[in-house]
Amino acid sequence: MIYKRVEPVEWRRFENESLLLNLQTGKYFRINEVGSLIWENLDGKNSAEDIIQTIVRHFDINEETARQDYLKFIEQLLNDDLIIAV
Amino acid sequence: MTKPALKQYQKDYRILDFSIFTTTNNREIIEILDENFLYPEKEPETPVRGRFRLEVKVVNNLEHVRSLDDKFHYAYDPAQDALLLTYLDRAIRVEISYTNRKITAQIEKIAFHYRAALGNWILTIPFAELVKEYHYYFMHSAALVKQGKALLLAGKSGKGKTTLALSLLKIGWHYISDDEVYLYENNGFQVQGGSVKAKLTCRTWEMFTDILGEPDKFRGKRLIALDSIFPGKIMQQTGIAALCVISPAQSISLERLKPIEAVKELFSLAFLNAHPEYTRENFGFLTDFCYNIPCYRLNFTTDFAEMDRRLTEIILA
Numbered sequence: 001m002i003y004k005r006v007e008p009v010e011w012r013r014f015e016n017e018s019l020l021l022n023l024q025t026g027k028y029f030r031i032n033e034v035g036s037l038i039w040e041n042l043d044g045k046n047s048a049e050d051i052i053q054t055i056v057r058h059f060d061i062n063e064e065t066a067r068q069d070y071l072k073f074i075e076q077l078l079n080d081d082l083i084i085a086v
Numbered sequence: 087m088t089k090p091a092l093k094q095y096q097k098d099y100r101i102l103d104f105s106i107f108t109t110t111n112n113r114e115i116i117e118i119l120d121e122n123f124l125y126p127e128k129e130p131e132t133p134v135r136g137r138f139r140l141e142v143k144v145v146n147n148l149e150h151v152r153s154l155d156d157k158f159h160y161a162y163d164p165a166q167d168a169l170l171l172t173y174l175d176r177a178i179r180v181e182i183s184y185t186n187r188k189i190t191a192q193i194e195k196i197a198f199h200y201r202a203a204l205g206n207w208i209l210t211i212p213f214a215e216l217v218k219e220y221h222y223y224f225m226h227s228a229a230l231v232k233q234g235k236a237l238l239l240a241g242k243s244g245k246g247k248t249t250l251a252l253s254l255l256k257i258g259w260h261y262i263s264d265d266e267v268y269l270y271e272n273n274g275f276q277v278q279g280g281s282v283k284a285k286l287t288c289r290t291w292e293m294f295t296d297i298l299g300e301p302d303k304f305r306g307k308r309l310i311a312l313d314s315i316f317p318g319k320i321m322q323q324t325g326i327a328a329l330c331v332i333s334p335a336q337s338i339s340l341e342r343l344k345p346i347e348a349v350k351e352l353f354s355l356a357f358l359n360a361h362p363e364y365t366r367e368n369f370g371f372l373t374d375f376c377y378n379i380p381c382y383r384l385n386f387t388t389d390f391a392e393m394d395r396r397l398t399e400i401i402l403a
Contacts, residue, residue: 008362010365010366010369010370012349012369012370012373014344014345014346014349014373015344015346017346019346019349019350019373021365021369023362023365023366024362026359026360026365028350028353030346030350
């Protein structure tokens with residue numbers, strides 16, 4: 001599955017973390033370094049495998065841990081209507 | 087037979103560099119706004135950067151309101167490019183038209199019981215929305231000045247903004263506001279205010295009987311004119327050196343906030359965040375602000391000499 005960020009969301013990177021703001025609801029979310037990397041790669045082009053491999057390379061962790069982090073974060077983003085499947 | 091036109095009362099209010107031409111069918115509204123108005127009168131010929139209109143219609147349909155708290159609701163209507171605000175179970179309805187630069191308020195007479203808050207609801211909050219077009223951003227914050235540099239003291243109602251502001255004013259600081267300021271960027275981040283009144287609860291007043299005298303017991307907040315008590319100490323604007331998110335405490339602590347922490351603390355104090363485009367700009371402004379201005383979490387006590395020392399250190403750093 002490939003996902004992309006929804007339009008009414010603004011975000012800023014703060015060193016290792018990011019703040020996402022849903023412009024329609026005014027609700028904001030603080031995400032950690034792994035989440036920030038995933039978020040920035042949710043451009044509607046990168047597949048789950050692409051992003052998981054990016055996490056593995058960037059943080060020097062094993063693939064299973066990266067996959068779990070990815071799936072857990074995607075579930076949170078879907079619950080908060082911050083991404084959609086393309 | 088045609089009905090006679092409603093009698094209109096009118097006044098031109100000046101907040102910062104803006105004019106709000108107000109008309110109403112009820113004379114008491116002008117009295118209430120005058121009471122609530124924080125800023126000094128300006129000369130009529132003073133130049134203005136923008137003009138807005140406020141129309142207030144008072145009606146008398148309700149005998150009571152269901153919810154007596156002061157929570158309010160707001161929603162942006164993209165079709166009208168307008169923000170709708172309701173207070174007191176819709177006894178007060180305010181429409182802010184961004185396109186027409188106009189505020190239209192309908193007030194049930196019963197809502198006059200909330201006299202001290204009416205100015206905020208129908209004038210201050212809508213005004214703060216309209217000046218976003220000019221990149222002026224409201225913040226629920228006090229602002230004090232030492233050696234030409236401003237320190238913002240941000241916090242929700244009851245966190246001690248007025249207490250700390252008046253205490254610092256007493257020991258030599260200059261004052262821009264105890265409650266509401268407007269921020270903008272012009273060769274660095276600037277704060278503008280210049281209110282000549284402070285809003286005090288009875289409890290806060292009792293801490294300053296040496297300068298204000300003994301209060302009679304009252305509920306809610308009262309406005310106190312400061313320009314006569316502290317002549318020459320009220321400032322209009324200056325550059326910002328630091329910001330503290332404040333809370334009263336048993337012991338003093340001052341902790342530097344990361345920019346992301348400061349944005350989260352300040353987000354709800356700064357803006358309504360209803361109009362999506364302005365919300366985007368608000369967010370951008372606030373993140374730039376928190377990257378560039380040192381922000382702290384301050385737990386303060388009534389040891390004001392020590393507060394003076396610690397706060398002077400951070401604005402001169």
